[in-house]
Amino acid sequence: MIEFHAVSKRYPGGKEALRGVSFRLGHGEMAFLTGHSGAGKSTLLKLIACLERPTSGQVLVDGLNVGRLPRRRIPQLRRRIGVVFQDHRLLHDRTVFENVALPLHVAGHRGPEVGRRVRAALDQVGLLGKERAYPVTLSGGEQQRVGIARAVVNRPPLLLADEPTGNLDPELSREIMALFARFNQVGVTVLIATHDIALVEAMGRRRLVLREGRLVEGAAEAA
Amino acid sequence: MAARGERAAGAAPAGRPRRPRLRAWLAEHRDAAAGSLRRLAREPLSSLMTLAVIGIALALPAGLHVLLANAQAVTGGWRGEARISLFLERGVDPARARALRRELAARPGVRAVELVTPEQALAEFRRLSGFGDALDALGENPLPATLVVTPAASDPEALVALAARLRALPEVEAAQLDLEWVRRLHAILALARRGVAVVAALLAAAVLLVVGNTIRLEIQNRREEIVVTKLIGGTDGFIRRPFLYSGLWHGLLGAALAWVLVEGALALLAGPAARLAELYASAWRPAGLGAGASLALLAGGAALGLAGAWLAVARHLREIEPA
Ligand SMILES: Nc1ncnc2c1ncn2[C@@H]1O[C@H](COP(=O)(O)OP(=O)(O)OP(=O)(O)O)[C@@H](O)[C@H]1O
Ligand SMILES: [Mg+2]
Numbered sequence: 001m002i003e004f005h006a007v008s009k010r011y012p013g014g015k016e017a018l019r020g021v022s023f024r025l026g027h028g029e030m031a032f033l034t035g036h037s038g039a040g041k042s043t044l045l046k047l048i049a050c051l052e053r054p055t056s057g058q059v060l061v062d063g064l065n066v067g068r069l070p071r072r073r074i075p076q077l078r079r080r081i082g083v084v085f086q087d088h089r090l091l092h093d094r095t096v097f098e099n100v101a102l103p104l105h106v107a108g109h110r111g112p113e114v115g116r117r118v119r120a121a122l123d124q125v126g127l128l129g130k131e132r133a134y135p136v137t138l139s140g141g142e143q144q145r146v147g148i149a150r151a152v153v154n155r156p157p158l159l160l161a162d163e164p165t166g167n168l169d170p171e172l173s174r175e176i177m178a179l180f181a182r183f184n185q186v187g188v189t190v191l192i193a194t195h196d197i198a199l200v201e202a203m204g205r206r207r208l209v210l211r212e213g214r215l216v217e218g219a220a221e222a223a
Numbered sequence: 224m225a226a227r228g229e230r231a232a233g234a235a236p237a238g239r240p241r242r243p244r245l246r247a248w249l250a251e252h253r254d255a256a257a258g259s260l261r262r263l264a265r266e267p268l269s270s271l272m273t274l275a276v277i278g279i280a281l282a283l284p285a286g287l288h289v290l291l292a293n294a295q296a297v298t299g300g301w302r303g304e305a306r307i308s309l310f311l312e313r314g315v316d317p318a319r320a321r322a323l324r325r326e327l328a329a330r331p332g333v334r335a336v337e338l339v340t341p342e343q344a345l346a347e348f349r350r351l352s353g354f355g356d357a358l359d360a361l362g363e364n365p366l367p368a369t370l371v372v373t374p375a376a377s378d379p380e381a382l383v384a385l386a387a388r389l390r391a392l393p394e395v396e397a398a399q400l401d402l403e404w405v406r407r408l409h410a411i412l413a414l415a416r417r418g419v420a421v422v423a424a425l426l427a428a429a430v431l432l433v434v435g436n437t438i439r440l441e442i443q444n445r446r447e448e449i450v451v452t453k454l455i456g457g458t459d460g461f462i463r464r465p466f467l468y469s470g471l472w473h474g475l476l477g478a479a480l481a482w483v484l485v486e487g488a489l490a491l492l493a494g495p496a497a498r499l500a501e502l503y504a505s506a507w508r509p510a511g512l513g514a515g516a517s518l519a520l521l522a523g524g525a526a527l528g529l530a531g532a533w534l535a536v537a538r539h540l541r542e543i544e545p546a
Contacts, residue, residue, distance in 0.1 A: 051454075051545055072459070079456035089451050106457040110250050150455070 001027045001158060001189040002048060007057035009043050009213075017043040019213040020057070025191060027157075030184040031218070032200045033193040035210035041193035044210070045160050048191075049081050050074050061158070079107055082151030082188075084161035088143045090135040096122070096146050097131040103154040121153040122146075125179060141172045148176070152183060159183055161192040165199065173199055252464070259468035262441075263476075273437050277477025277524070280430050282484040284423035285512065285520050289485060291415055292516075293509050307386050309370040310397045320368045323394055332375050332385055339369040367396065379406065427527055434473050434531030438466050442539045450545045463540060467532045474528020478521045486511055 002025040009018040017040045025031055033041050046052040047059050050066050059066045061077065069077060082103075090099050100118045109117075122128050125145035135143055144164060151159060161180065165173035177192075177199055184190045194200060200207060209217035263270045311320055320338055328336040339347075344366040349358060374385050382402050390398035442449070452462050489511050496509045512520065 046546075049454075075453075075456040075458045075461075077456070078454065083454060089447075089454065091448055091451060102452065103455045105254075106452060106455055106461055108247050108251065110247060110254075 003060040005058040010055045021215045023219045030190040031206040039210035040213045082156040082159045086163040086166045088147040121149040125149045159190045255464040256468045278480030280426045281481035287419045307372040308399045311368045334375040335373040337371045430527045431531045435535045438532045438535035470528040470532020474524040478524025
């Protein structure tokens with residue numbers, strides 16, 4: 001599903017965020033990406049969703065060379081990747097329903113199918129009763145779950161999450177991780193960047209560890 | 224692979240028949256158009272102010288165009304009624320003047336000839352000028368007998384030739400062809416037309432900038448929404464569409480407002496204009512924009528709005544990228 005071949009990323013200004021990173025993540029696999037702050041976790045996820053381009057090396061998603069993807073084909077890639085952000089990135093002038101429906105509208109879906117799929121996604125994250133609420137009226141954990149519902153509503157084959165439990169209490173964090181595990185069970189490939197070592201160990205999944213932009217653990221294992 | 228399966232179940236790409244795709248496309252446009260209109264209505268005061276600026280900017284050239292069209296309609300009627308006034312020598316007696324009138328009336332190229340005796344001329348002058356007492360003080364009637372010739376032809380060349388021949392008659396002291404002012408008027412109208420075109424071009428540019436700036440602000444205000452839409456795979460076209468429709472609505476509604484302003488102003492002028500026309504015993508009544516000009520106004524406004532939005536979108540939408 002995801003292949004990195006000797007990928008380096010140098011930001012303008014000279015900061016080398018990733019150095020020679022190589023690994024494979026198979027279809028239907030679930031893995032955690034850990035490392036100290038500034039290790040390059042967010043950068044790695046951004047390269048997959050084509051939010052940044054690698055300075056050198058190859059990033060393949062489903063065999064597609066993402067680093068060389070022409071601009072106009074980026075939307076097709078992103079529709080197949082659900083992304084969960086630490087800061088939720090919800091639109092505050094829209095209801096929960098409208099936020100979750102956005103990926104469907106963007107992909108050209110209309111009519112009753114949209115309502116059905118939005119409610120199915122909200123049901124999965126336990127927020128079925130909140131569809132008419134505005135994000136500001138929700139707690140941090142609820143907003144995070146709306147973000148997850150939005151990421152999965154289009155049933156993408158790949159799910160990326162950048163510190164999805166950053167501000168949540170341990171109980172809620174476990175619930176959300178369990179949620180990702182459930183998506184993984186139905187075949188979705190999942191990659192989660194997190195600081196929460198305890199939780200990662202409790203989940204017992206593959207770990208990719210970054211240090212100073214180098215992949216120091218987890219590179220060799222493949223699905 | 225999983226991704227393919229997902230897509231086939233979803234957005235109706237390649238394999239599906241044409242009609243649903245067309246319908247989906249139409250639905251997307253309808254949604255974008257309606258959404259932009261709702262957004263416009265959500266802040267009525269600021270929208271109205273922008274629309275008023277556009278409306279006034281469009282009403283000005285449209286109103287000037289109507290004024291010009293009316294002026295041309297009025298003066299167009301006058302061209303055919305060019306007159307040649309023949310002021311007769313002082314020594315020509317009334318009988319000779321009457322004979323000359325008959326002679327001239329029989330000439331080819333002359334439709335009618337009217338004799339204005341010095342007495343008639345004086346009475347007319349007294350009535351119109353109010354200088355009665357001054358004329359009494361003169362003692363003697365200073366005005367000559369006048370033959371007013373209505374030519375059959377209306378083109379300036381023929382009129383000039385006819386006037387020259389009549390001027391050569393021994394009884395005629397001076398001939399005045401009332402053509403010069405018609406020509407001048409037409410020159411003035413041509414100048415005015417050019418002036419209106421210049422004003423229209425300037426104001427069209429103003430509308431373009433106003434809409435462009437409005438859309439630029441809208442893009443800024445919706446920055447987060449644009450970023451999120453790009454993050455979840457919104458195409459440039461999808462993101463662009465609501466802003467283009469917003470520009471279109473601004474232009475179209477502004478043009479409609481301009482139409483109301485012009486027609487309203489004409490309605491206010493209709494009464495006095497009719498009275499003026501009555502005084503000139505003319506059947507002329509001021510004309511409004513008419514169907515053609517109204518359509519041109521609305522289409523022009525919409526096109527300007529769309530173009531202004533394009534400028535803003537082309538400049539500012541690409542800069543916004545998720546990072
Ligand atoms: N847009 C950018 N421009 C320049 N430098 C950047 C940019 N984004 C990240 N960096 C740098 O690249 C390095 C890796 O950043 P990244 O955000 O990937 O780390 P991270 O592992 O996600 O850290 P954290 O756990 O704190 O989120 C950091 O040193 C950061 O300062
Ligand atoms: Mg990070």
